[in-house]
Amino acid sequence: MSMLLIGAVAVTTGEFIPSAGAPDVFPPFDPRTFASQLFWLAVSFGALYFLMARVALPRIGEVIEERRDRIQRDLDEAVRLKAETDAALKAYEQSLADARGKAQGLAKETRDRLAAETDAERHRVEGELNAKLAETEKRIGETKARALASVDEIAASTASDVVSLLTGKGVSDGEVRKALAKARAG
Template structure:
């Protein structure tokens, strides 16, 4: 260490430091500041764009969900309408078939009643004829039709 060179070294240190300070303060730092500011602006623009796109996405999603809900409602309405229409058609067909069956049943009951009446009318004649034949075989005498009918009427009454 040579202390005689200290003043010149201090002078050049001050000159170099001053020049370096001037260069940094006037040239390098403003450029770095501009780059930082530009990056900050770009980041802010990107964030703003992301917010805008998110809002658009949310709006599109809401519209999609609304249209989906509308479509579901419409489908349920159509299904209910179809069910109701088919139920009405089925009920109408069932009533028509029941009416036809009731008409056929009534007609059949009339035929059965007529057949029964005819059968019962001929039963009296068959019973009278059979009774006359039985009396004739047992007694050896023939019975008149009036006597046989009176006896049958008396037997039915009593």
């Protein structure tokens, strides 16, 4: 069919694109085909350029751009959240340090208070004990003095008894005492 048509064209124009068979020139260098190739190249490449520039590329570019924006937004959001987290962590550590300091203060205060109370109690008990000790020493001293005084009496009565037994004569208390005082002094 096409051969017939080409044949018709050839008859009327004298130039035609060979439809089949062995070429008489090397096909890529056959100038008879140039016009057709250039025309259809212009049509097809023009259409391709139009479709790419107006439809396909803007769509792809839009999607890629949108994705890039979205990723950037998400990254920014992540950075912001990280900063928030860091701030919260810092606040937490700060309050922890505060609490620790407060607890230490409280512990020290309690320790000091207890130590002071213990000291006071000890002082009181020591005072009481000292007072009791002093009183007891005083009593011992009195008892000793009393005992020593008794020793004189006993010595006097013993001496008068001894004298009366030896001499058979009574001795007055006054004489005995004088003699004892003389002996103690001598």
